[in-house]
Amino acid sequence: MRRIPRTRTASHPHSNPLPAAAARRIPAAVLAVLVLACTLPACRKEQPQAPGAPAPATSGAPAAPAAAPAMELKDVTEHTPDYIIGISYPAVATRYPGLAAELRRYSDAARAELMQAVQGREKGGSEAAYELVLPFSELHVSPQLVVVAVDGSSYTGGAHGAPLIGRWVWLPAQNRLLTAQDLVPDAKGWEAIAGLVREQLHTALSQRVDADELPAGERVEVLKSASKMIEDGTQPDPAHYSQFEPVVGSDGHIRAMRFVFPPYQVGPYSDGTQTVEVPAAALLPYVAPQYRGLFQST
Template identity: 30%
Template sequence: MTRFAPTLVLLAGFGLAACNGGTDGESDPAGENATVAGHVAPTGNQASPVSPQPERTEAIDLKEKSDALEFSYRIPAEAAAIPGLADMLKTRAETAKRDALTEHAEMAESLPVDAPARAFELTVDWSVAADTPQLLVLTAEGYDYRGGAHGMPIHRVLYWDKAAAREIPFDALFTDRAAALATVRDDFCAKLDKARADKRGISLAELKKSTDDTMESFTACPEFDEKIPVAFTHPVGGKFGRITFIVPPYIAGPYAEGDYTLDLMIPKAMIPYVADKYRPSFPGTGN
């Protein structure tokens, strides 16, 4: 998605139903067939019955369009299959939609009758960034327009602990978040500078020499904070393969430059700062 939006939004979910078969009540005087958990056990040359395959959970698409709001919220099948996660995200989606409609109504009341408020737009599309035995990592891209010249991007990352059946904060992955991210700081800044120079059509030397007042803040390497979502991605063999930073507009460059998405290798130096509980999801560690 190439458009952008600044509000985090929400997801939804459906539960899975488990079906137990039952006997049909017919007698089997010869005792040739025994029933176990609703299934008929074969005897002799009788062919084994084919166990029914569980129905695949579908992605959840929440859509609504009116004069006030064009709303779209997508939850991938992998998240929809986890009742707690799906319900949590669906609740967030409904809350975000309600807040947008409330804000639009307030704006409409403040405008002249002959200048109606333009419809807002809120889209959020969650996808799976990584799926390990321990953690499901979701990333969201979206667009949030609330009037004005343009909207802003939505970029969010969600970590779901499968065993605990709950969302965990990014900090929970580490014993020391700052120290862990410091191990990729140099690579992050170097890769960001290269990407900025490429977008601006200048050399790295020219980027460093920039003194234009409007661009000076867009040549420095931004600090790691909540404005820059971080996702562990590209799993290999049940372990994360990369660490991905998503830098939105106005953090590393002007709005026109869009986002900067930077994929880095996970350095060995980071592993000692990973919490023991989650080390199996990181490279260079045992199961």
């Protein structure tokens, strides 16, 4: 059976799953960054989430929790015969200790998993070093929203690395993370969102299969298999939509919400990370009242 081509209408511009060839060794460009990092003072490691909309806080917004103590985050660069680690944090993270703690938990968990794989590695196997690459970046920063993304990878053997995709939306005024469950608390809302997301993903799938010009029988099988992945990965449960990023308009308000689906959630690895944008007008009826001020009004 022929593989569906990588070109896709729903791919996110930041997505960059680690290719098979690069999984066995860090590219020259990454090595150069790691070497340079060794010669520079360690950076603070805190990762805030980019602000999305300068809308005034509503009276119904939850009270802000007490500020967390300052946390110093430093970029990590380690290069040994057995493993390579490269972790970098955005400067905005230093402003929000709570967000920094979230990013630190994520990177610590990924690092612990890598080291466990290194320790359990069989002797005499592949000589390729295991690796963890986590380049955190700012997607949006404003007094209302801070959005941070990571499109990284972890390689612990096999044909290619495992993509590590994460998004964090921080609310500075409330000193807290915005989760999918907080954003849309009603189950009916997720049913409506799931329908919109599935429609876009199925359309993108059909376009990819049509472009591949598969024989009729093979086309049916590909569509059946990929469609099942879409249905399973977009069930109306906020857990399936935990990775999202606000798309902010010129007026500073959220004009759409981009839901991010890592490889394997709604398609095979070859399809990479896929995204779907739901317009504010379609999402707003289901958004919790205290967050509606962040969105463009219809």
